[in-house]
Amino acid sequence: MGLDLAETGNADPAGVSRRSRAYPWAVFALVLGLLLSDYMSRQVLSAVFPQLKAAWTLTDAQLGSLSGVVALMVGILTMPLSLLADRRGRARSIALMAVVWSVATLCCGFAANYGQMLAARFFVGVGEAAYGSVGLAVIMSVFPPKVRATLAGAFTSAGIFGAVLGTALGGSVATHYGWRAAFSVMAVVGLVVTAVYSLTVTERRLARHVHQGAAVRSGAGLSVWDTLHSVFGSPALICAYLGGGLQSFALYSLLAWMPSYLNRYYGMAPGKAAMAAAGMFVLSGIGMTLCGVLTDWVGRGAPARKVSFGIGFCLLSCGVLSIAFRLPAGNAQIILIAIGALVAAGPWGPAGASVANLANPVVHATALAVLALAYNLMGAAPGPFITGVLADKVGLLGALQLAQLVSIPAAMAFALCRRTYLRDLPDTGRQGHHS
Structure with missing residues (x-):
């Protein structure tokens, strides 16, 4: 995506204006892309249930636990990890989350038994726990308040499309190349999008494009009570x-x-x-x-x-x-x-x-x-x-x-x-x- 004009010292006002209009949309596209990866990594499991059941002779309860452990971690960790991201920086927190769930998804593809798969899915849940709230906060910080309902609706809907895409694509890959390949494909997608995101979205750049009435990072100075x-x-x-x-x-x-x-x-x-x-x-x-x-x-x-x-x-x-x-x-x-x-x-x-x-x-x-x-x-x-x-x-x-x-x-x-x-x-x- 290149450097911001402000960072290169280019003082062309028109150029800065064009960059300012384009950058929020780049942030929107990349954060939305990571949300798709989030739900694709979460839902690919459903597409390979039959193959996992046959490969390891798993019960339905064990299959359900592989899905449930992700939801459990999301439920437990959403609040504390979102609070941590508010205090330590949202942009870098998102990159770390995406790396965790993508690497954990890759580990799912190399799991040798149920226990290893459960551990990998545990870390998928840890990585995904706070992404929805932190990602939406980043998007809203670089857009004017007048479009927040649109942003909230579009961002949330991407989770649904990601779930459908993860199930469909995962099922197709698993049918042709096996269930391990399905997890690997989802992981590679996540890591590629994360790399582009990390090169494009930083705390410094977000601070240059933050809208009035928003904040990119922040709550480090707030007490727990004030929060x-x-x-x-x-x-x-x-x-x-x-x-x-x-x-x-x-x-x-x-x-x-x-x-x-x-x-x-x-x-x-x-x-x-x-x-x-x-x-x-x-x-x-x-x-x-x-x-x-x-x-x-x-x-x-x-x-x-x-x-x-x-x-x-x-x-x-x-x-x-x-x-x-x-x-x-x-x-x-x-x-x-x-x-x-x-x-x-x-x-x-x-x-x-x-x-x-x-x-x-x-x-x-x-x-x-x-x-x-x-x-x-x-x-x-x-x-x-x-x-x-x-x-x-x-x-x-x-x-x-x-x-x-x-x-x-x-x-x-x-x-x-x-x-x-x-x-x-x-x-x-x-x-x-x-x-």
Whole structure:
């Protein structure tokens, strides 16, 4: 990518202007590329389950533990590692994370037994634990606040596309060259992108392009108490966490149980049902980006209006999916479910933008880690489980009908966030969020 003009001593103002406009997009592309690598490395395991089971005579519980250990490490380490990145420098922290998960993925390809594979997957989880929050904080630091909903939606959606790509590409490579090659390919992709990132994105360069109301690194001077106050100190911020977390319950319940729903109510074979459900995943990823763009476009000059879109998307998804699951099986129902999957992911943009606007910029990675934790603890973990418990009692159709009602308290949380939003903005937010 070359050196910044400011670093070479070139004083051409027009050149600096062009570089300033291009560099944030280079950061965006590279951080997004690493997120794709993150989820490709995480999900390639699913594509090689049958081969691992045959090679080492593994039980389903052992296979599940190879996947679960990554999620466990992400859940445990997201907050502390995000806080460390805020205090020690986000750019270099990202490079270190990517090296750890890529090398660990490469080790998966050389594992000789279950124990070695479990250890390697443990370190995949360690490397990936805080990447989502720290990566998004870096991107937001070099773009104006007016596009934060778009950035949050697009960045989060890349995880979904990475998961789909990791499963598809990993399965293809494993079919032709074996499961060890599948892990190796994912590792090489990660290491190549990391090398380009490290040459392009540095603390010094980010500092030259940081936007007003943002911070590249920072929280080294904050006490633990000040950090906690910055992350949990305002009612609007807490309500933004709650709104995003509750809505994720509805979305993850839908996505997790769609293959079973299509199998039971439409008679689809498991493979075909899984492919159709993958399409729903892709739609939700597209929805995250499109709804984020819409939120930023309509909310220009009125930051609190963006929170209103979180309310609207929650209620719209609840209404569409409630109608869908009360229709008989058929094309009309499938179309409405697809629309619901698209809109149900819409609050990701408003939630991410609200958290970034309301939190002190020096702890952006930590605040976004709390939001990610809310997504997991309130949505990804309990949503599919509770829906399954309900399905045992009232049937899967009835359970999915009830699961979508969680969007109503999610909308209420966003409404409470909007009430005190402008009052709770930090001083940097008051200066920079009216563009």
